[in-house]
Each structure stands twice: as C-alpha cells, then as structure tokens.
Amino acid sequence: MSAAGGLDAVGVVVGLGRALAAAGLPVGPDRVAEAVRALAELDVASRADVYWAGRLTFCASPEDHLRYDAVFATLFSGARPVQRRRPTMTVQTVPLAVEASGTDDGGEDGEEVRALHAAASRTETLRHKDFATMSAAEKAALDRALAAFGLPGQHRPSRRWQATSGGRIDPHRTVRAVLRGGGEPYRLYRRGHTTRPRPVVLIVDVSGSMSPYADALLRFAHAASRRRGGGRTEVFTLGTRLTRITRELSVRDPDTAMRAVAAAVPDWSGGTRLGTLLRDFLDRHGQRGTARGAVVVILSDGWERDDPAELGRQMARLARLAHRVVWANPRKGRPGFAPLAAGLVAALPHVHDFVSGHSLAALEHLARVVVGADARSVGPIREVRADA
C-alpha cells in the first residue's frame, strides 16, 4: 500500500471516500480500508482500476452506482458537479407544550376531571378531524398519536416451525429426547407452522391535489414503517416520478425522517401520472417481489393527468400480484363524495377495499383493513365537519 509511481492508493481512496461521503454515500472507515485493500491488488495508476475498486467496495445498490459514477466523473475528469434541485417541502415542527395544558398545577379534583375530560374530547375531535383542516398544534398532537401506530400486514402461514401441542411430530426434538433418555422413546414432540405478517406496501400520492394530506400521510407511513414484530413495510411516493422512501423513513424521529423524505422526493405538488408511475413501480419493484403476496395500500385521490385506461391496466396487474389492494382516498371522507375522478373510476374494479384516509380514525380503520378485517364489517367512519 505504499506509493507506486508517485500515486498512493491510500491517498486516492481517502480522497474518493470523502467526496462520496459528501455526496451522501455511507462511507465508513471499514469501507475505506476495504477499498484500499482492493486497489492495492490492482493498478493505482489505472483510472479503470480505481473506478472498479471503489465501485465494488463503496456501493451497495444500483442507486449508489448512479451517485458513485457522478462523483467519480467529477473527481477524475474535472467535470462540474451536478447540482440537485432542492425540493420545496416544509417540515412543520411544533414545541411539545400544547397537550400539557390543564393538567399541570394539580388543583382540585373537579378541576382535574374537567381538564381530563377536555383533553379526552380534544383527542376524540382530533381523531376525526380532516387532516386538511388541522392547525400546526393539532398536527403535533397527531404526531404523538401516530407514534403508537403499527401497520402489521394480514397474517399468513410461514415455513418456519414452532413447537405446538398437536399437529405433526417434530423428529428433531423427539429424537433428541430419546437420545437424552438413553434410547427410550417416552414422549412425542409436535410442531406446526408459524404465521408471519404479510409485507405491506404503501404508495403515497404527493401530487398537487393531495398536498393538504401529504404531510400527515407520510407521517402515517413513517409510523407504519417502523412497525414492530417482523414483516416488512415498503413506502413509495408518486407524483410526476416514483420515489422509494423506505430508507429515508427508517430513522426513529418523525421530523428527521420527514426532512430526509423532503430531500429525497423531487416532485412535491406536481401533476400526477398514476398509471405510468404504477407501471414503473411494478416493473422496478412490484413484480420482482415487493408486491407479491403483499397488502398494497395506495393513498391517492385518483386524479390522473394521463390516460386512465393505462391506470386500469396497471391496477389489474397489481391486483394479480398482490394479496390485497387497498385504495385510501382522503376525499372519500368529504360529505357528498362520489368516485368520479377518471383515474379512480378506472382503478376501482381492481381494488379489494376502498376506504378513506382523511383523519386519524380513518387511518385506524385503514390499519384494521390492512390487518385483514373486512372494510365493511369494521364499521363506517364518523364524519366530522371541518369546523367541529
């Protein structure tokens, strides 16, 4: 790893690593060491060898490759760095002082009960309030309500085994017991298949017509993707482009996650090309396995700028791949709603459940549908006027 012909593998790799880290690739000392080791086996003076040694060690996905290629070109050919257009989504953060009012200085019993009552009814109102009409303070309260949220998929039998009291004989444990007991078969152990939650795929429409809901729905997606108890959740946004934001949502703090999402999604409040983007999703992710056997939830109002027939075709494809397709339309919660948006009309025949998603209660309802309850049997959503 010493200087070779005036060029030093360590220097080259460290320089490259810094530039990559600045471009957002996860470059740790272990990867730098790995790249140095790889380059030491190759020719430091060869641009192609430096390129491959770095690419093999610093990248972990095709998306990384795009960034790597850009950084490498900048660094080694003096090309101008590509400036990414900054997105224009604002993250609302509110200090956590709102809910604490009324319960702070103890006081008399009656006072406290009344305060509790007020808080409870406030929560109840919040549960049913349309996201589009919420104030910043209410959104903060919503955040806390969402934090406790999980979105496990419907359960299905898995191939893993677990000990059960009835069912098939477990040869491993039975024979182990026989061996322990000196050859006497005194007890038969049984086993059965465990169940696992199905993967859940959330597709959030972030186009202009959905902008009053985008923030709340993405926060919902954040809470849902941090679910406990196994099972995967994948989250995508749709607008004029398809963006996978599962990684951005994987941090714990909702505001940090929202900032990461804002930086990753290039098409806030643009138009909608649902059909084309759904095809993109199915080609690049869905058909490979992301949508297979999954519960796919589309959160959109169904306003389609392009040909609705394409959306219909892609929805049919999705319905064949997925275990269940749920369409959540926040506008469904409005009084007098009728599914007239052309895209929605084309999509609905291929949708298993059509629900709203405009309030916390509606999202709770959605979660129950995702876990496998019938949309009709879990009861309708109470409508609350915007001024309630």
Added chain:
Amino acid sequence: MPDLDKRGLLPAGVDSPAGLATRLAQVRYLADDGLATAAYLGLKLHRPLFCEGDAGVGKTELAKALAAVLDAPLIRLQCYEGIDASQALYDWDFPRQLLHLRAAEVTGAGDHLEAELYDRRFLIARPLLAALETTPAVLLIDEVDRADDEFEAFLLEVLSDFAVTVPELGTIAAAVPPAVVITSNRTRDVHDALKRRCYYHWIGHPGFDREVEIVRLRVPEAAEVLVRHVAAAVAALRGEGLLKPPGIAEAIDWTQALAALGAQKLDPALAAATLGAVVKYREDAERALAMDLSALVERAVAGT
C-alpha cells in the same frame, strides 16, 4: 481473517482481472471489466461476491463458471423463506444416532456413549458446512433475498469468520475459505452489514455485440445470422416495456429453440412459433406478435 496465502484462490497463471476474464471465456462465460475485477478481487482477498441484477442476466452462471475455472465443486444453497441452520449449515443424523445407541446397548459398550453419539460422523453437512470443509470450493448462495432477515444475520456470522461452531463438537473452520457468490433479485433490500462483507456488483443486460458473442459461445451450432437476428429482436423486445423483459438466458433459449428447428435466420413464422422461449406472459406475447418482427430485425441489423 488471516491472509495465509498471497494468491488466494486464483488459478495458476492468473495475475490480473483480464487474465481471469480470459479463463472465464474459456469456460464460455464472458465477463465485462467490472465483473472480472470483482471476481479477481473476491478470489484473491477471499471476499464474497454479491451480485444483483434482473433475472436471467447470468448471476448463477457466474458461480458455475468460477467453479469450472477453479476446477472446484460448486456447492449451492438455494434460499427460501424459513430456511434455517439445520437446512443450511448442519444437522445431526438422528436415525443413525439411534441405531448406534441400540447397537451399543446390545454389545454393552456404553462407557463413552455420549461422546460417540455426537461424533463428526453423525453430523450431516448442509451446503454451508460442506463448503467450509471442501477445498477448494465455490459456494453459491442463490437468491438470498428470498430468505428472511434472521437468516441473513446467521449468514453474516459464517461469512465473516468462515467458521462454524457446533455446540457438541467445537469449531469447524475452513482451511481455505471457499469462493462465495451471493445472488439477489432485489425483491427486498438485503441488510447493509451483509453487503459490507462483500464486493457488490450489479449485472445489467449486455450490449448488442456482447450479447451476440455470448449467445454464439453458448449455442455454437446456431448460424451467425440467426444469432444476430435474435440479439436484435431481443434488444427490441427489451425496449417495448414488457412485463418481463427477456434476459440473456431467454436469448440463449430462443436461439437454441430456433437452431433446433433448423432456422438459418429469424423469420416471422418461426419467431411466432417459438415465442414461448423468450416471452413469458400472454400480454407480452400479444405485444410481440403485434410488432412487425421482420421489419424490426431488418432495421436493427442494418443499424449495427
């Protein structure tokens, strides 16, 4: 990991990625610069190779080609959901243990029975253990994205030390770590910790000339004109936005089918009859038939 050897698993006479590419070409696998470099480094530094790419681009073939170049057995672990240590690593041969126990009872030799029962000869080596115990070996961990994440953690442990601990026996370590190829179709993201252990390489669809080369290598009996036609048609099909764009594996299948029918060039009637070799959905077949294949082939061939 101790680097006992300077050459790693590299075959004699190979001292550059280009040298390895030549050897791979001799066993009818054409690797581009990136893949050759990845395989070279992987063999030399004992790093697993993590290959991602669309179905049918030759991820699994790479492992087979490496095994041929190294003249080593290919040990394959096909991943699936719920795969666990007893299917991937080792299992005890319970029936034989019981038999041994019975025999020991009859002969009355029961002093060291406990130690005897958990002897190496009663251990069934599954692919991972078999790969550690075979030198040299090529271990193919196929479609790791199908296994669940518990399995990944377990794989990480085996691949970082190239050793396995059997509680009743002790640690079994590889004398020389096997060459490891891990493939994934990207149905989900494999954990970064596992990728960090490996060289990551994305295998894409080949360009026209390379595809012609590959198909000619794989189907030597096919006429060159036919191969060029097929490559052109397959490239055009990929641009059509099909549900399942054909990979190099489909191009090879199609050429084989056409050659078996004695075709010298791709004519529309034969193409339609053998379409099942290259497109795998009814919708795709309809679109392909709607395309004017002969015009398309002519245009593509004229263009090259």
